[in-house]
Amino acid sequence: MKVLTSALLAGALALTAVAAKAETLVIAGRDGGYGKALSLAVDAYKEKNPDLEIERLELTGGGLFEKVTIAMREKSAAYDVIMLDDPWAVEFMAKGWLADLDALGGGVDEDFVAPARAVSRYPVGTGPYYAVPFVGNVELFAYRKDLFEKFGLGAPESWTDVVKAAKVISEKEDGVSGVVYRGQKANPIVTGFLPILWAHGARIVDADGNASLDSEAALEAMNLWLELKSYAPKGVETYNATEVRDALMQGTTAMTIELWPAWAPSLDDPSASKVPGKIEIMAAPGQVQGPAPMLGSWLVAVPADSENKDRARDFIDFLTSPEMQKKLALEVGTPPTRASVYKDADVVAKYRWYPNQVAALMNAQPRPRITQWSKVETILGDYLQLALIGQMAPKDALAEANGKIARALSH
Amino acid sequence: MKSGRLVPLLFLAPALFLFGLLTIYPLVRVFLLSFFYTEYGFSGASFVGLENYAALLGDSFFRIATWNTIFFTVTATASEVGLGLLLALLVSKRFPGRFIVIPTLVAPFVLSTMVVTAIWRAWFHYDFGFLNNVLRAGGLPPVAWLFDPDIAIFSLVLVDVWQTVPLTFLILLAGLQSIQPEIYEAARMDGAGPRQILLRITIPLLIPHILLASLLRSIDSFKIFDKVYALTGGGPGQATETLSMYVYRLGFQFFDVGMASAAAVIMIVIAGALAALYAVRIMKGESHAG
Structure with a gap:
């Protein structure tokens, strides 16, 4: 029992x-x-x-x-x-x-x-x-309104304007770099480069799904992007989100080619930012094509x-x-x-x-709709950084990246 | 089988089972996968023969990663064993404050690698870092510790040395303390000076400990991953890309498991050869001693 x-x-x-x-x-x-x-x-x-x-x-x-x-x-x-x-x-x-x-x-x-x-x-x-x-x-662009006004510069309408403004400000304003961006390998460096590439009419993968970085338009975009380094802080190759945000909030840069909405609120917070209310946020400019902000x-x-x-x-x-x-x-x-x-x-x-x-x-553009994107992004990030640190000529970097991307797309 | 042989085998069986399951099986699986194109395991895998190996050997990034790994292993191990020996020799004699000096020297070893890399990342900062502040205060130009392609790998070696010298120091200090004082007394009575004692007695008697420290550090350095991942991500460019990072990217970012397995097999072969080299030396020493 x-x-x-x-x-x-x-x-x-x-x-x-x-x-x-x-x-x-x-x-x-x-x-x-x-x-x-x-x-x-x-x-x-x-x-x-x-x-x-x-x-x-x-x-x-x-x-x-x-x-x-x-x-x-x-x-x-x-x-x-x-x-x-x-x-x-x-x-x-x-x-x-x-x-x-x-x-x-x-x-x-x-x-x-x-x-x-x-x-x-x-x-x-x-x-x-x-x-x-x-x-x-969506990837945005930000610039210091007060500095642009001080040097008689209008809001940039093209990437060429961005380079010009970066040059003027970095030469004339002490302690302020013309531009800042994320230079770290993989996703960060690619994300900063894409709006410039797209605005030049170039694509990583064409409409038929083929690698297409070996174009004149891509080379022009790469050369412009590399020119920005002359006006960026030393060590930008290792910059990630923290460094970009710090530079903006400390007032040590005039522009960033890449700003994410989540970073924006702290820019206007006087307890965190030395330049509250002075940063204008907009879509990145265009070049041969209209603005191409990245989704x-x-x-x-x-x-x-x-x-x-x-x-x-x-x-x-x-x-x-x-x-x-x-x-x-x-x-x-x-x-x-x-x-x-x-x-x-x-x-x-x-x-x-x-x-x-x-x-x-x-108006945001998505990254290529391919199943191999993370691989393609890593390959492009590797070669962008080799070009950024001067270990590879821009044309060679694009050609080698294109070859590897083509192989990645074949699987 | 005689019962005399069966009993030891029975006792060894659990360990052998675990060894087979956790070491032999993964090794065999990785070796087999290296002959396939696969995104994950054998399901849906296609046999490609030696294609993965050919692709690896033709990839300049793989060759750079191999060279960086070997360079890092040799430089870090030599520095760590050399510095560990120096510290052990300095601390082996009794002196006031020794009980504070030894724990202080060992302190970096108890920190986790993520904490160590966070500390050093701050120290390496070009504009605000401790190291460049010291250089500037001394009237010297700042150094691009992490973003100069020629310097970045040495910065990684520096961090590794800082964290792991305590290990080699402790091994060699134990070795020094195991040398019988009578041997030194006899040498001094025979008229040997400090230099002769160091080179003819201390160092030769420490060889097994030096080999052990070198084996442990070189195997660990060869698989360096965490410090690279946290400090440079393999950059700038490919300047600090190591084999572990290369395998990780192939396996966990690209899910190109066949290629990652082939790269891992090459890593295992190199690491195995390295370990065998030391093992033979150590065993030789033992058989002479025996």
């Missing part, structure tokens, strides 16, 4: 434990400002769903790419929601690693800005939605192997709702992806550059 009672008790306890096991949502996302934004959204979502457990991984860009890529290749159900940089999404969608969000219901409405919506679909711009834009990042959207998606897809979809809808986008913009400075939020009076009152930012976002 005792044995039977014990067995029944054990069985009842086991059943209770199974029943009590809370539903869990696992989110793999970025660290830093985006991590703070996700954390705010998670807290708000948990308030609405008190029985739900949410586990959140905060990772660097590289760490996130490695972890989620490996999980997708292993067909792991480890994550229910993942954050993706838009160029990674092509591979994830093409290889069937993401759940079709149209099939999960909810749709992706037209309030999301068009370029960010296009990269959330596969085939790009036409197929079903496999992701939803979460961060409306840098972060998307959120549901892995195809997630065992909690409906809940994940519901969280994504909550995260990207107009109310949450506004809250995240106001509280953490997360750039919205919804056009309506950019028009919101509270948001515009807080961030004076938002009209320019949304204009840049509407």
